[in-house]
Amino acid sequence: xELDHAALLDAYRRMRMIRAFETKLTExxxxxxxxxxxxxxxxxEAVAVGVCQQLRDTDFVASTHxxxxxxxxxxxxxxxxxxxxxxxATGCCKGKGGSMHIADIDKGMLGANGIVGAGIPLTTxxxxxxxxxxxxxxxxxxxxxxxxxxxxxxxxxNMAANWKLPAVYVVENNGWGEFTPTEFVIPVxxxxxxxxxxxxxxxIADGMDFFDVxxxxxxxxxxxxxxxxxxxxxxxxxxxxxxxxxxxxxYRAKEEAERWIQTRDPLDRFERRTxxxxxxxxxxxxxxxxxVDDELxxxxxxxxxxxxxxxxxxxxxxxxxxAA
Amino acid sequence: xxxxxTLTFGQAVNEALRIAMETDPDVIxxxxxxxxxxxxxxxxxxxMGGVLGTTRGLxxxxxxxxxxxxxxxxxxxxxxxxxxxxxxxPVAELMFIDFLGTCLDPLLNQxxxxxxxxxxxxxxxxxxxTVTGAGMQAAAQHSQSLYWITAGIPxxxxxxxxxxxxxxxxxxxxxxxxxxxIFCEPKSLLFAAGEVPEGxxxxxxxxxxxxxxxxxxSLIGMGATVRMxxxxxxxxxxxxxxxxxxxxxxxxxxxxxxxxxxxxxxGRVVVVDExxxxxxxxxxxAALCVDRGFDFLNAPVRRVTAPHAPVPFSKTLEDAYMPSAxxxxxxxxxxx
Numbered sequence: 001x002e003l004d005h006a007a008l009l010d011a012y013r014r015m016r017m018i019r020a021f022e023t024k025l026t027e028x029x030x031x032x033x034x035x036x037x038x039x040x041x042x043x044x045e046a047v048a049v050g051v052c053q054q055l056r057d058t059d060f061v062a063s064t065h066x067x068x069x070x071x072x073x074x075x076x077x078x079x080x081x082x083x084x085x086x087x088x089a090t091g092c093c094k095g096k097g098g099s100m101h102i103a104d105i106d107k108g109m110l111g112a113n114g115i116v117g118a119g120i121p122l123t124t125x126x127x128x129x130x131x132x133x134x135x136x137x138x139x140x141x142x143x144x145x146x147x148x149x150x151x152x153x154x155x156x157x158n159m160a161a162n163w164k165l166p167a168v169y170v171v172e173n174n175g176w177g178e179f180t181p182t183e184f185v186i187p188v189x190x191x192x193x194x195x196x197x198x199x200x201x202x203x204i205a206d207g208m209d210f211f212d213v214x215x216x217x218x219x220x221x222x223x224x225x226x227x228x229x230x231x232x233x234x235x236x237x238x239x240x241x242x243x244x245x246x247x248x249x250x251y252r253a254k255e256e257a258e259r260w261i262q263t264r265d266p267l268d269r270f271e272r273r274t275x276x277x278x279x280x281x282x283x284x285x286x287x288x289x290x291x292v293d294d295e296l297x298x299x300x301x302x303x304x305x306x307x308x309x310x311x312x313x314x315x316x317x318x319x320x321x322x323a324a
Numbered sequence: 325x326x327x328x329x330t331l332t333f334g335q336a337v338n339e340a341l342r343i344a345m346e347t348d349p350d351v352i353x354x355x356x357x358x359x360x361x362x363x364x365x366x367x368x369x370x371x372m373g374g375v376l377g378t379t380r381g382l383x384x385x386x387x388x389x390x391x392x393x394x395x396x397x398x399x400x401x402x403x404x405x406x407x408x409x410x411x412x413x414p415v416a417e418l419m420f421i422d423f424l425g426t427c428l429d430p431l432l433n434q435x436x437x438x439x440x441x442x443x444x445x446x447x448x449x450x451x452x453x454t455v456t457g458a459g460m461q462a463a464a465q466h467s468q469s470l471y472w473i474t475a476g477i478p479x480x481x482x483x484x485x486x487x488x489x490x491x492x493x494x495x496x497x498x499x500x501x502x503x504x505x506i507f508c509e510p511k512s513l514l515f516a517a518g519e520v521p522e523g524x525x526x527x528x529x530x531x532x533x534x535x536x537x538x539x540x541x542s543l544i545g546m547g548a549t550v551r552m553x554x555x556x557x558x559x560x561x562x563x564x565x566x567x568x569x570x571x572x573x574x575x576x577x578x579x580x581x582x583x584x585x586x587x588x589x590x591g592r593v594v595v596v597d598e599x600x601x602x603x604x605x606x607x608x609x610a611a612l613c614v615d616r617g618f619d620f621l622n623a624p625v626r627r628v629t630a631p632h633a634p635v636p637f638s639k640t641l642e643d644a645y646m647p648s649a650x651x652x653x654x655x656x657x658x659x660x
Contacts (some may be wrong), residue, residue: 060410094443101441110409111442115433122401122434125406125414132352132388133411152429162394258343318442318478320502 003214008280011053013288015267017078018069020292022241024300025068025085029245033304034085036224041069043208043240046266047172048073050205050213051233053142053220053258060108060126060139060220062119064102064172064241067112070102076104082299088306095309096317117150119143120169124156127167129232138166138224146177148191157232161198166224168217169232172207174239179251195232207237208264211273238264328489328519334378336488336520337453337509340495341431341525345386348413351499354391354400355417355453359383360500364484375419376514378453386460397423401452408450409438413631415499418454420462421470421508428473436479437503450504451495456484457548458596458635458646459512467511467635467642469599471548474506475576476603482575483529484508488518490573493527501529510547510598512531517640530574532582540567541585541656544609546572549596549628555649560656567656575605590636591622594655596647601629626655 003011029038041048044066052061052073063070071081076092084091084102091097092104103111110126123141130137146306147153148171160167171191175182188194196200196324201223201254205216213235220231238260242249249257331339344351358379360372373380381391393400397418404416418427431452438446458467475482481503485491491509498505535550536557543553550571557567570586572579587593593613597606606627613625628647636642 022491062406093441093445096443097441101437103442104441105409105445110406111438113434117374118402118429118434121402121430122406122409124399125403125408125412126410127406128403128409129410129412132407133350135411139406139410150400152402155394155396156402158394159396159399159403163391203546317440319481320439320447 007053007278008274009284009288011049012270012285014049014053014073014291015210015270016288016292018042018045018048018072019267020296021068021072021078022295026241026245028300035087036098038245039066039243040241040245041066041262043266044174044237045069046210046213046270047170047207047235048142050210051168051170053214055108055138055140056216057108058135059137060110060123062110062123062126062141063112063245064143064147065112065114065116066117066144067102071102071104071109071112074109074204075107076109077301078295079299080104080146083306084304086303086306087308088303089309090306094313094317096313105266107189109221117147117152118144120147120152120156123167123169124165126294127160127165128163130166131163136225138221140168140169140170142170142172144177145173145182145186145191147171148187148194152209157195157198157200157230160230161200164227164229166227167230168220168224169230170217171232171234172237173234174237176239176243176252178243190234192232192234200230200232202232202234205233205235207235208266208269210266210270326522328521331488331520332515332516332517333488333491333509334376334514336492337378337393337495338381339520340368340492341382342385344415344496344499345382345389347524350411350413351415352389352391352407352412353379353382353415354393354404354488356393356395356400358417359390359392374417377512378509379417397427398430400538401427402434403429404450404452405435405448408435408448409446413449413499415451415453418452420466421454421456422465422468424470424473429475431480432477436477441473447502448504450500451498451507452504453507453509455511455514457509457510457512458642459548461642462511462637463637464634469597469630471506471508471575472599472604479531480506480576482503482506482508483573484510484547484575485573486513486545487569488516488520490527490533492520493525494529494573496524496646497529500526506528512548527573530577530579532579533571533573534568534582534586535571536567536569537576538566538590540566540590540592542568542570542590543652544570544572544583544593544595545585546575546605547598549598549647552647552649552652553596556652556656559649559653565656569597578608580612580616584620585611587613587617588620591620594628594652595627596628596652598630598647600632601627602632604629608612628652628655629658
């Protein structure tokens with residue numbers, strides 16, 4: 001898919017929104033305005049946006065506990081997300097999902113997921129659905145390096161390869177599984193090589209480079225749409241913040257994070273490259289920054305003013321037909 | 325109603341699957357050996373149709389919609405959940421409910437909760453067919469009655485028919501239900517025969533069946549224990565004790581009104597469950613009788629269940645393990 005001027009600005013807007021959203025959440029949680037377990041996506045924006053910008057509303061993605069970025073990239077309404085994280089009735093899940101289950105299936109977003117690896121078989125099922133119903137759709141799973149040690153990953157990849165499903169399995173290798181370095185728990189250097197066990201196509205992308213992710217995801221999505229089967233796409237990336245909001249980060253050398261942030265920040269790299277190449281103007285990006293900040297401020301204000309769920313909602317939506 | 329024929333429980337299940345697939349192109353079957361290897365190779369061999377032959381013939385009728393999976397319960401059940409949430413109406417086969425341990429997450433944390441977590445936006449019209457119970461000397465890992473686990477998970481429905489008639493009608497209802505349903509096929513009933521109407525009909529989920537009317541005591545069973553209750557009622561009748569038999573059919577939702585109605589009528593309940601006694605359906609029914617039916621009770625509620633032990637192999641031990649008509653009669657005669 002060609003990245004024209006409008007598409008480049010849209011990519012920047014999505015990445016900038018993810019970064020600003022996560023930064024805002026850190027403030028809100030630290031100020032005690034928001035509860036629950038929260039895992040932030042800052043640093044990995046190029047992966048979600050580089051993939052999702054090439055998807056349609058009728059394509060499905062399944063996400064992880066670190067799911068805000070995938071939601072924003074897939075087009076879930078930011079105000080509804082903010083309201084959800086404030087636990088309001090106007091949230092995209094009516095205040096019943098929260099950070100680890102944030103979702104909007106109408107946007108093809110099958111949810112963040114509190115269980116590591118659980119979104120992978122859901123994606124396989126969505127891909128089976130697309131294939132059998134001939135929707136022309138693809139299904140994309142985002143998951144971390146840690147999830148590739150789960151049985152769900154291996155069982156899913158085996159089935160998807162066997163059935164040539166229109167799926168893309170995107171592993172966001174951010175170097176850390178919770179508090180443990182990836183190389184301590186995974187014997188292979190490149191997770192992408194695990195695809196060989198399933199005779200599946202694979203690729204490795206620089207997950208800090210929007211353009212590299214975009215190109216390699218584009219090939220994988222095209223392969224899926226053409227009926228040529230699934231791909232395991234490893235994006236090497238980095239988690240700028242802790243495992244969760246409030247993580248004291250005592251287990252990770254400060255210099256390691258600083259090096260990634262100083263030299264490989266996906267937003268900085270996107271900006272440098274596009275401006276140097278004369279593809280966008282600095283003023284255009286600054287205008288997006290302001291628009292994003294304004295939209296977020298309005299989302300927070302609206303969420304704080306929004307009604308709380310009625311207690312009668314506790315037993316609603318358990319079954320399609322109503323309460324048990 | 326159309327003509328009824330005699331079919332086995334397994335044949336009734338097969339007929340329901342065929343009707344469901346004929347009437348809705350989004351219904352697919354997936355599971356281990358639901359077709360069976362030879363069927364797709366072009367060789368002149370019959371398909372297996374599942375380890376107990378229940379799905380035989382369906383792959384020939386619907387070659388693109390009967391999918392053999394690898395022996396990957398987590399993968400196949402998880403895939404079925406994802407397919408159900410995105411437009412298909414899958415019927416997944418979990419060969420034996422004992423294998424629930426390998427695929428609990430897709431049911432417990434995904435299928436059961438997607439709709440709720442998404443604020444009512446998702447539907448998961450999934451049916452999981454699974455074989456339950458003892459009686460074939462299949463021993464500890466192929467004989468359990470673990471429906472108490474799924475019945476206890478909000479967001480799932482769990483049904484267990486006791487007759488071929490209800491097997492067909494309940495399975496059609498389960499497949500067409502927009503919520504995930506665990507459909508239990510008691511292995512000791514799979515080859516039992518009974519009258520089954522031709523054509524398309526549903527048995528509503530959530531409704532118990534009064535299998536026998538009586539006035540002195542209510543015997544409440546489910547699945548394979550319904551027949552035991554009926555046999556016990558015959559024996560008791562010879563001694564002048566009139567036993568009513570209620571077949572729960574649906575474990576979640578539970579037909580509380582039918583349970584309370586039979587309790588009100590007889591004043592005594594013996595609940596009979598093939599499962600182990602702790603945290604189970606029998607305890608649930610007993611608790612309901614005490615919570616909401618205390619004023620109707622003329623005697624303590626008795627539970628006749630398997631013991632708190634794994635299912636043994638030896639026929640002698642398996643018989644000792646299982647509830648039976650004799651144990652039910654003894655419980656009725658000894659109200660404590």
